[in-house]
Amino acid sequence: MSRKGEVIAMRDRTHTLKFLVTRLWQFDQCFFFYYFLDIVLRIMTPLYQLFVSVHLISILMKESDLLSFSKQVLGVIGGLIVLEALKTFVLTTIEKHRVSFHIHMFNDVFAERARLDYPLLVGSDAAKLFDNASRCLDHSEEALGGIIANSAEVMIALLSVLIYINVLAQLSSIFLLLLVVMISGLLVIKHFQNKLLKANRPLHVKNNTKFSYLNHTMGDQRVAKDVRLYSMSAWFKDIFDQLWADYERIVRPENKWKRIEGLYVMGMLVIMMGLAYHQSVQEIRAGQMEPSNFLIYASLVTMMASSLTNFINASATFFLQNEKLMALYYYFNQRPVLNHQPHEAIPQEIKTIEFRNVTYTYPNANRPIINNFNLKIHANEKLAIVGENGAGKTTLIKLMLGLLKPDHGEVLINGIDRSKFAIEDYYRLFAPVFQDNYLFTFTIKDTILQGYEEDSLRYHQVFNQSGMAKVVASLPHGDQTAIVREVNSEGMQLSGGQLQKLKLAQALYKKAPILVLDEPTAALDPISESEVYQNYLAFSKGKIALFISHRLASTQFCERIIYLHKGQVAEEGSHKDLMQEKGAYYHMFETQAYYYREKITEPESEELSEQGGLI
Known part of the structure; x- marks a missing residue:
């Protein structure tokens, strides 16, 4: 030294x-x-x-x-x-x-x-x-x-x-x-x-x-079979x-x-x-x-x-x-990376979200995952962001949500740089459902409320709209049923579809103006996946809604589709337009299309599909 x-x-x-x-x-x-x-x-x-x-x-x-x-x-x-x-x-x-x-x-x-x-x-x-x-x-x-x-x-x-x-x-x-x-x-x-x-x-x-x-x-226990x-x-x-x-x-x-x-x-x-x-x-x-x-x-x-x-x-x-x-x-003693002081008030109405020349590289990575990216999302727009694994879809969403800070460029809300807002206020704009769903060892109701003040009318509306009412109808403790059986032996074991309904209810209860569905359906069969996306689309009226996936169940419901490749917009347009171009989107859709055309269903797994156990 x-x-x-x-x-x-x-x-x-x-x-x-x-x-x-x-x-x-x-x-x-x-x-x-x-x-x-x-x-x-x-x-x-x-x-x-x-x-x-x-x-x-x-x-x-x-x-x-x-x-x-x-x-x-x-x-x-x-x-x-x-x-x-x-x-x-x-x-x-x-x-x-x-x-x-x-x-x-x-x-x-x-x-x-x-x-x-x-x-x-x-x-x-x-x-x-x-x-x-x-x-x-x-x-x-x-x-x-x-x-x-x-x-x-x-x-x-x-x-x-x-x-x-x-x-x-x-x-x-x-x-x-x-x-x-x-x-x-x-x-x-x-x-x-x-x-x-x-x-x-x-x-x-x-x-x-x-x-x-x-x-x-x-x-x-998941290893016990292989052993x-x-x-x-x-x-x-x-x-x-x-x-x-x-x-x-x-x-x-x-x-x-x-x-x-x-x-x-x-x-x-x-x-x-x-x-x-x-x-x-x-x-x-x-x-x-x-x-x-x-x-x-x-x-x-x-x-x-x-x-x-x-x-x-x-x-x-x-x-x-x-x-x-x-x-x-x-x-x-780590120094904050994001702004925690409110230089600008959060707008009551979201008219545009814009990425302007945004570049981001993960720590210890050799090249940017998002490179000089530009995109403008308009009020009430339903946008699908698709692409192969590793294309940068989730990173792009994390940049928009304020979880990551661009190396270069800006993320703008109504033309105002995101860094002007206090990050705690900025987070209130979004209700995301991520692909890696972790559950805390609470009741179903507490998981939906997630610490927010209870509004009985809104809670029951969300509870019914998301399909959770049908899930808990047969449970003796109703929405007071505990979850994550790995921690609570009397808890409910959620299937993949039930988990998505719960996370959908959680996102809807937040009542944010921007809804984000980030590849949460990878473990579901194609028909169940399509149902989840349709339900989510139905609840997104009057809001900006983003659907992120490498599977294409959501794209036909959206007004605009962005096909991402190596952190860049490779193709852009409606489902009909992109199918006519017969480019990368067309070939991906055709590869997956038989699932949706033939309505092939797969048996729901009996394995433990919930993740979590955090206390």
């Missing part, structure tokens, strides 16, 4: 710690009081135990009476009980606050994901950032919870070492030299350990991701064994350095213990030390070595967790 890179990394680590402290302070200021009280108590307790033990031994050696000795023992026990009770109370209080903060941050991560501009969620870099931020919260010992605990360990170990070495230096100044040697050796060992851990981190992530995917795949019919169990076992072998190969050098560290600490401990014993015996013989104090110095050597090792280990872990936590800092 360059000098400039190191400076930036150090700055970001500092900002990350500031971010964490600020979040903690905003969440619960009392946490810091208990946090520092815990540090003080954990430093005091071993010292108290050591010195009172020496004090009791000293009393015994002076042959004091049993009653006096018993009283002092009871006093020592009472003090220990108070200290331990206070430690337990503080520790449980801190843990309660830490768990609450962990849950709070977990919720904030997902709330932030719902607030982030959609372009910040697109591409491998965005997915990696979210994945790394989520990993910080995987469990209480990960980056977020771990760095809070480790910062306390660092401070406790450092202060303890300073206290212990100050006492030992009174016995012999050589302890200071040995301390420097021990610290230097541990720092060298930790340098190589951390270098190895940093190099191995991507390997661990890759290995863990494969393990997680394998576990997820084996738990998916049995294709005798995949032995194959899966081979994959698991290979992943485990890869894991052992990754951790083998890490374990080697741990053994080196353990042997080094043990060697230094033997040297320091030998020095403490030698110096103590010499001073006892010379009458310069009470025999009971021998226990203090002998114990402090072990305690110092243990605290020093804890300090080095906790510091190394702290810096690693700080580096991991940077992902959380970056995640919460």
